[in-house]
Amino acid sequence: xxxxxxxxxxxxxxxxxxxxxxxxxxxxxxxxxxxxxxxxxxxxxxxxxxxxxxxxxxxxxxxxxxxxxxxxxxxxxxxxxxxxxxxxxxxxxxxxxxxxxxxxxxxxxxxxxxxxxxxxxxxxxxxxxxxxxxxxxxxxxxxxxxxxxxxxxxxxxxxxxxxxxxxxxxxxxxxxxxxxxxxxxxxxxxxxxxxxxxxxxxxxxxxxxxxxxxxxxxxxxxxxxxxxxxxxxxxxxxxxxxxxxxxxxxxxxxxxxxxxxxxxxxxxxxxxxxxxxxxxxxxxxxxxxxxxxxxxxxxxxxxxxxxxxxxxxxxxxxxxxxxxxxxxxxxxxxxxxxxxxxxxxxxxxxxxxxxxxxxxxxxxxxxxxxxxxx
Numbered sequence: 001x002x003x004x005x006x007x008x009x010x011x012x013x014x015x016x017x018x019x020x021x022x023x024x025x026x027x028x029x030x031x032x033x034x035x036x037x038x039x040x041x042x043x044x045x046x047x048x049x050x051x052x053x054x055x056x057x058x059x060x061x062x063x064x065x066x067x068x069x070x071x072x073x074x075x076x077x078x079x080x081x082x083x084x085x086x087x088x089x090x091x092x093x094x095x096x097x098x099x100x101x102x103x104x105x106x107x108x109x110x111x112x113x114x115x116x117x118x119x120x121x122x123x124x125x126x127x128x129x130x131x132x133x134x135x136x137x138x139x140x141x142x143x144x145x146x147x148x149x150x151x152x153x154x155x156x157x158x159x160x161x162x163x164x165x166x167x168x169x170x171x172x173x174x175x176x177x178x179x180x181x182x183x184x185x186x187x188x189x190x191x192x193x194x195x196x197x198x199x200x201x202x203x204x205x206x207x208x209x210x211x212x213x214x215x216x217x218x219x220x221x222x223x224x225x226x227x228x229x230x231x232x233x234x235x236x237x238x239x240x241x242x243x244x245x246x247x248x249x250x251x252x253x254x255x256x257x258x259x260x261x262x263x264x265x266x267x268x269x270x271x272x273x274x275x276x277x278x279x280x281x282x283x284x285x286x287x288x289x290x291x292x293x294x295x296x297x298x299x300x301x302x303x304x305x306x307x308x309x310x311x312x313x314x315x316x317x318x319x320x321x322x323x324x325x326x327x328x329x330x331x332x333x334x335x336x337x338x339x340x341x342x343x344x345x346x347x348x349x350x351x352x353x354x355x356x357x358x359x360x361x362x363x364x365x366x367x368x369x370x371x372x373x374x
Contacts, residue, residue, distance in 0.1 A: 006033075006060070006061050006064040006065075007090070008025045008029075008030070008057060008061075010086070010089065010090065011024040011025050011055055011056055011057055011060070011086050012024055012055070012082065012085070012086060012089075013054075013055050013082055014081075014082055014085060015078050015081055015082070015290065016055070016076075016078040016079070016082060016319075017318035017319050017322070018318075022318070024054070024055040024056075024057065024082070024086075025054075025055070025057035026145065026173070027145070027170065027171035027172065027173045028115070028143045028144050028145050028173040028174075028175075029054075029057040029058055029061065029115070029143075030057075030061075030171075030173075031143055031167070031170050031171070031173045031174070031175055032058060032113055032114075032115070032141050032142075032143040032175055033057075033058065033061040033062065033065065033113070035141050035143070035167055035175045035177065036062075036111060036113055036139075036141040037065060039110075039111045039139050039141070040062055040065045040066060040067050040111055041065065041066055043066075043067055043068075043110055043111050044068075045068045045069040046068070046069035046071070046108065047067075047069075047108065047109060047110040047111060047135075048062055048067040048068075048069075048070045048071070048109070048110070048111045048112075048113070049070070049071045049072070049073075049105060049106060049109040049111070049112045049113070049134070050062060050070060050071070050072045050073075050096070050112075050113045050114075051072075051073050051101070051105075051112065051113070051114045051115070051126055052073075052074065052075070052114055052115035052116070052117060052126075053072060053074055053079065053083060053113075053115060054074075054079055054082075054115065055079060055082040055083060055086065056079075056082060056083035056086040056087060058113045058115065059072050059083055059087075059095070059096050060083075060086060060087060060090060060092055060095065062113060063092050063095035063096065064092075067095075067111075068095075069096075069097075070095060070096040070097075071096070071097060071099050071105050071109070072096045072097065072098050072099065073098070073099055073100065073101045073105050073265075074098065075101075075117075075204050075264050075265050075266050076263055076264060077263035077264075077265075077288055077289070077290050078263055078290055080098050081290065083096075083098070084098075100265065101125075101126070101129065101265065101266075102129070102186070103129070103132070103133045103186065105129070105133075106129055106130055106132075106133035106134045107133050107134070108134070108135055109130070109133075109134040109135060109138055110134070110135045110137060110138055110139070111138070111139055111141070112130055112134065112138060112139070112140040112141070112142075113141050114126065114140055114141065114142040114143070115142075115143065115144065116142050116143060116144035116148070116149060116153060116176075117203075117204060118148060119203055119204060120150075120152055120153065120156055120203075121190070121202075121203030121204075121208065122202075122203035122204035122266070123153060123156050123157070123203070124156050124159070124187075124203055125187035125202060125203035125204065126203075127140075127156060127157055127159070127160050127161070127178075127184070128160055128183075128184040128185050128186070128187060129184065129185075129186060129187065130160075130181060130184065131160035131161065131181035131182060131183055131184025132181075132183070132184035132185050132186065133184075134181060136181065137179075138179070138181060139177065139178070139179050140157075140161070140176075140177065140178040140179075141175055141176075141177055142157065142175065142176045142177075142178065143173060143174065143175035143176070144173065144174070145172060145173055146169060146172045146173060146174055147172070149174060153176065154166070154176060157176060157178045159183075160181060160182060160183050160184045161178040161179060161180055161181055161182070162179070162180030162181075162182060163178070163179040163180045164176060164177070164178050164179075165177040165179075187202055187203060189201055189202050189209070189269070189270055189273045190202075190203075190208060190209040191209055191277070192208070192209030192210050194210060194211045195211065195216075195219070196251070197211070197244055197247055197248060197251070197274075197278065198247070198274065198277035198278045199211070199242055199244060199274055199277075200242065200270055200273035200274045200276075200277050201242045201270045201274075202266045202269055202270050202273075203266070204264065204265075204266030204267075205241060205242050205264070205266045205267050205270040206241050206242070206264075206267065206308075207241065207242065208242075209242070211244055212306075213364075213366065213367065214306050214340045214341070214342070214366075214367045215241070215244055215245065215306055215340065217340055217362060217364060217367050217369055218245065218304065218306060218338065218339075218340035218369055219244070219245065219248055220362070221338075221361050221362045221369050222245075222248075222249075222304065222338060223336075223338070226301070226302040226336070227301035227302055227334075227335070227336070228300065228301030228302045228335075229249075229253055229255070229256035229257060229258075229302070230256075230257060231257045232299075233299065233300060233301050233332075234256070234257040234258055234259040234285070234300070235249045235253070235256055235257070235258045235259070235302050235303075235304070236258075236259050236260075236261070236292070236295075236300050236302065236303040236304070236330070237249065237258060237259070237260040237261070237271075237304055238261055238291075238292060238303050238304065238305040238323065238327060239261070239262055239263075239305055239306060239307055239308060239323060240260035240261060240262045240267065240268075240271050240286065241262060241264075241267050241270070241271070241306070242267065242270040242271055242274050243260055243267075243270065243271025243272070243273075243274035243275055243284070243286060244274065245260075245304045245306070246258045246260040246271060246274075246275065246284050246286070247274050247275055247278040247280055247284065249304070250275070250278070250280035250283050250284050251278060251280060256283065257283050257284075257285070258280075258283060258284045258285070259285050259287070259295070259300075260275075260284060260285065260286045260287070261286075261287050261288075261289045261291075261292055261294075262286075262288065262289075263288065263289065263290055263291075264288075265288060268286055268287070268288045271284075271286045272286045291322065291323055291326035292326050292327065292329075292330045293326070295330045296330075297329050297330065298329075298330070298331070298332050298333070299330060299332065300330045300331055300332060300335060301331070301332055301334075301335045301336070302335065302336055302338070303327050303330070303331065303335070303336070303337045303338070304338045304339075305323060305324075305327060305337060305338070305339045305340075306339070306340050306341075307319065307320035307323050307324075307339065307341060307347075308320075320341065320345070320347060320350070321350050321354065324337070324339075324347075324350060324351055324354040324355055325354045327355060328354050328355045328356070328374060331355070331374035332374065333374055334373060334374060335373070335374045336371050336372065336373055336374070337351070337355050337371070337372045337374070338361075338369070338370075338371050339351065339369070339370050339371075339372065340367055340368070340369045341367065341368055341370075342366060342367060342368075343363065343366060343367060343368045347370075348360070348368075348370060351370060351372045352372070355372035355373075355374060356372055356373045356374050357372065357373050358370050358371070358372040358373075359371060
């Protein structure tokens with residue numbers, strides 16, 4: 001009797017934003033699992049690795065197909081949380097373990113299920129690790145939606161794999177199948193320097209080793225003497241990315257302590273490298289966190305935030321309000337949230353409602369900087 005199909009419809013995105021066309025599983029996830037089905041059935045314990053699983057579809061689908069001891073890396077912490085919750089709901093909490101993106105994740109892997117990242121640099125980092133540390137007979141099933149795939153992805157994979165096959169498209173999705181690894185190596189952060197800041201970025205970090213235009217506008221208008229900055233009341237770089245704002249604050253205020261937070265593992269590693277490159281690592285604490293959950297209520301006087309507006313490859317305005325609300329929770333009465341945002345998203349009424357009185361500080365053709373007082 002054939003096994004019951006995997007219940008994709010039961011997967012949820014929580015704690016990430018839901019609704020407005022945002023989904024926990026899509027056609028690319030299903031196609032990756034279908035293309036890998038024969039290879040998955042032939043694996044033994046600890047031979048399957050999943051990278052880039054959004055909310056658990058690949059990991060739990062592979063477990064349903066018989067894979068055991070699955071090793072998983074998800075850059076986004078909310079993805080880890082969603083996978084854990086979905087696994088518990090489906091009685092599969094022991095089917096996998098979450099791990100960093102390093103050699104221990106890939107050692108001995110024979111099958112890798114990879115959701116293709118948007119960044120070619122991120123793909124290069126991942127492909128290099130697989131080629132360097134997986135089993136010599138590893139097969140990589142790397143898939144995505146056609147609208148987000150480019151021929152350059154094929155070229156990146158061919159840098160460290162001798163054979164690359166391309167599947168037929170299905171439901172606007174496709175899978176690249178890579179074999180015969182060679183070369184490869186552990187990723188190193190890219191280096192850059194702008195406006196007196198040393199910048200470091202691993203492949204998966206937003207904007208790379210440069211200042212994105214929103215951050216540049218925010219840095220140009222931050223206050224000269226913000227409140228706080230002590231060890232008990234640090235300046236906060238919220239959704240810190242590569243840590244440019246944190247390093248800027250630490251350099252401008254030589255006695256200040258800075259707390260930098262991001263849910264992306266690549267961003268956190270990049271921000272730590274940026275702090276070290278600027279000689280301020282002793283005063284900049286960088287943590288991987290879902291929003292600011294590690295900080296107590298009403299303890300901070302100054303927060304800088306450049307909120308994300310991508311959920312995976314989708315552009316959405318559903319992410320920022322959750323961050324605004326947590327900033328409001330953490331701020332002391334009279335504390336300030338300095339925020340830069342894409343002007344088309346019109347966040348000012350949301351900031352007024354969730355944080356407090358909000359005024360515009362600067363605006364250019366694309367971005368707006370505001371300060372909201374708790």
